[in-house]
Amino acid sequence: MGYGLTISGVLNCRDGFTAAGRISLAGARVGELGFDDATISGYGDLALGLRRVRAEMLWLSRCTLTEGTVDLRHARISILRDDPAHWPARPHLDGFVYETIDKPGPLAARLAWLNAADGYHPQPYEQLAAVFQGMGRDVEARTVRLAKQRRRRHTLPPIARAWGVAQDWTVGYGYRPLRAGILLAALLAIGTALFAAHHPVPLKKDEAPAFNPFLYTLDLLLPIISFGQEPAFNPRGPYQWLAAALIASGWILATTIAAGITRVLSRQ
Structure with missing residues (x-):
């Protein structure tokens, strides 16, 4: 447990790091936080708790969670470096803010990352669209916002869903x-x-x-x-x-x- 931990430098849990059980760093302030090539066994529905974390960079490429998921709700990261194809199922992303993605990867994999998140929340889609738009990738930004509307449609009553299908099909x-x-x-x-x-x-x-x-x-x-x-x-x-x-x-x-x-x- 590292609740409220403050580290001005690097917290390195990379390159073969192994944790038996969950890691919780909720509310921590870290310069750089790395979990590349780490294995975390987790416990219950949570393996990596990063809620309200503040960091200049977060490394999550090839991070293996054998049980549970990652909680990034209301975390703020300057640079996200990850692999969208290797995220755990049902990550908690509502309120997760990042300024840029080091390697966004294929758009399909990035959309699958959002669609796999726990429940429908509009903010993760708008966040990714804003990052793509800031990178000058307007087509990808529009595609992400379209994916948001399609995901939202499944939460609506039947009549509203039908109207949504008409809007989707036509424009x-x-x-x-x-x-x-x-x-x-x-x-x-x-x-x-x-x-x-x-x-x-x-x-x-x-x-x-x-x-x-x-x-x-x-x-x-x-x-x-x-x-x-x-x-x-x-x-x-x-x-x-x-x-x-x-x-x-x-x-x-x-x-x-x-x-x-x-x-x-x-x-x-």
Whole structure:
């Protein structure tokens, strides 16, 4: 036990260090704290207790915990040096703050590290995203924030989960805006081709403008802008259902894009 321990230099538990039972350094202040190539047997659900630790550097590469996990809740580290593929299961990461990661490793392994954490907490995802963003890796930062939304979705009631699936599929919760453009272009192409082959009947034959399948489909998809086509023509049979589907798709796309943009702008 080393609760509240203060060491201005290095606390080295590396290179073959072995501990029978758990190690607790909660609240310690250490210059550098190293557990590379260490083996800690642990006890119960905890092997390495680093809650509220303050350190300039934390070394955790190839640290083997034979039982229990690591508790880093509300710890503050300047530099984290670890191997995301070798973290124990269900680490406690809520409130864990680090300024940079020496070797981030593959993004998939880093996301698996967060997804394996004990329960859903948004802070570990935002922390990793902020570090990636500070390193100039904006694509990885957006992917981490998208992973956060997907993890959060599993904690929501069924209706909210369904709405989350719609946002994910269409715009990636605002972090994949290109998806909405691709989906809109695909629906526009399908509608244009089908209505070009089967013109809807004009509501007022003498007053209706010349039918344009492209503008008509665009009218159906865009819930606010009107090109004067949709109110002038009345599709029938299965094409009435097609028009309804395009209208519904347009509203879903518009609302999910708006929600996504709001979420992204709130991060700025």
